[in-house]
Amino acid sequence: MESCLLIRLPDQTVGISENTEVSWRYISAEDDVPPVKGNELLVHLSGHLSELTKTKKEGCKVVVFLPDTMVSHQQISVTKSQIRHLDRALPYLVEEDKADDIADLHLASVEQYGEGLLTVAAITHSQMRDLLEVLHDVDLSPDHIVPESQLIPSSNESISLYFSSDQAWAAMPGRPVISVGCETLELVIVDWLKEASLRNEEGESLAIKIYNVSGDLPVTPSLLSISAQLEQAGWSVQNTDLEIEATDFLIGSYKSRSAEVLDLLTGPYFPEGRKRTLASRWKPYLLMLFLVYVAHIGIMSLGGFVYGTKAGDFWQKSAAYYLGVFPNDKQVVRASESSWGGVNIRSRLESRLKAPDQGADTLPLVELLHQVSSTIGGLSEPGLKTIGFDYNRVSGRLTMEMRSDALAGMNKFLSSLKEEGFNARMESADKIEEEVRARVVITI
Incomplete structure (x- = not known):
């Protein structure tokens, strides 16, 4: 612990000069040394501090208390x-x-x-x-x-x-x-x-x-x-x-x-001195952080092949989902047949769903589809899947063609949409062979 000089300016102070009389206390770093106190003009205080610390090797921290008349x-x-x-x-x-x-x-x-x-x-x-x-x-x-x-x-x-x-x-x-x-x-x-x-x-x-x-x-x-x-x-x-x-x-x-x-x-x-102290105190930690960063880069490089393979699998799945809704996009079809990563699926989807007069940063339909997809994913209903959809930008109505193994799964999906705050209703439902097909209308 370092020594400390605490200075208290008198009440009603609105300004300060060398001749301002202050109360002060000097607390030594040594526990067995009692505090020294007094009242002194500021111009004389530095001399007292030099006398008090001249035999000490440690530094002395200076703390000033300001009255409410200044703050x-x-x-x-x-x-x-x-x-x-x-x-x-x-x-x-x-x-x-x-x-x-x-x-x-x-x-x-x-x-x-x-x-x-x-x-x-x-x-x-x-x-x-x-x-x-x-x-x-x-x-x-x-x-x-x-x-x-x-x-x-x-x-x-x-x-x-x-x-x-x-x-x-x-x-x-x-x-x-x-x-x-x-x-x-x-x-x-x-x-x-x-x-x-x-x-x-x-x-x-x-x-x-x-x-x-x-x-x-x-x-x-x-x-x-x-x-x-x-x-x-x-x-x-x-x-x-x-x-x-x-x-x-x-x-x-x-x-x-x-x-x-x-x-x-x-x-x-x-204080500039405190900046230098903080910098010197953090140097060992920064060096350690740099070494950890270098090691991390090495590990990432060694695992690049594995991550690249997983990324390719993810792109192929994304392309398959995309083509399930837009099967006539020949550019994505060719890319999926040759190699992964040739087309940015996200950008492709955004450009297709974006309304003509919307800005580049506003995609309400994409956000809506994301929320609906999250609702479907959270249900774990067997066979529940989107067949197709239609979005009317003027009326803000999204019509989704859905299929499920049972009508109960469709009803559960509708209830979940309403719990999420959507204005949703089932416009029609038909049983075709072993599955149920329904048309669900969501109004924004």
Whole structure:
């Protein structure tokens, strides 16, 4: 494990400079070395870090916590398709909810697995560039930049309120964590929770858990006032003193959840050093993958003759099915008599079935025949076979001439079509010698 320097910018920060005073903690890679903490101007912090790490051989990871005054948050519902194409879809998913021009914002997101929700953080490019420029000027290259609200635990069973000496965080089920001043929250808390109307599965109001993270400082009067207000309003309130400072509380949460929290160093701000580290880490695996690929090519080459024979058999079967419907296609007849593969059966079939005014990518009849064929194949009825068909493109009606060993098999086929959602009916049925022939009409 490498050493870690965690820097927390003060609340209400909208900009940053070398003279910004920050809270920091240095955690050594050695378990027996206690953490070092302090408050320092950024311009002096790099010197302290050099002193702390000068006798250590390992590197030091730099993590920066940003207040909500610099970052905005929201949660949006997403589909699996949107997740797969998130880089392109994300700006359009959040554009309506942002007052700023979407092109001026840097967006980062993290998925809440199993819940279909995406937490999105937004910061202006100008703020992000200014932040990185100041950090680099004081010889601090951040490895991760994390919004503070991402580190506040939330629960589906309760509403959680965390109070430091001058700041409060509110975490409600299914909503992004918000950060406000303690006095502001004191004025709006009761009306705000009534409007939110959060209830559990039994329809009861959720319990409220209030945590004090002021450390050795006196409990903020706002916490006591809010607790009393909520109890008078009929809420179930539980008060807990965590006996820890807000900065240490956030660091503890980061250490336990660092793999799942949102990181703003993505896209154009992804660190070059981390790219090189990832590349060097993956080199052995890439070499192994290349060797496996070469071996795979060799095996495929050795088995080429066997696969070629099977492909020839498959083509002959496809040609036989095709000629069963279009027996007068002389080009396919000649190809089947001489050698396999001389004609592309699929393209041939598509060109025959395609309507004159359809585009090259729309083949409704082919799709319909494929679904009907799948239905026939899934029945396992003896003797059930298509003799011929006629398709009326204008009316969208497909008429199929079928044969089967028994009428029951024909009825089962009709029932299966209806279960698949087709509008199907049997227009006629005749028994000829030992088989049943029927005309089935399917309307699209």
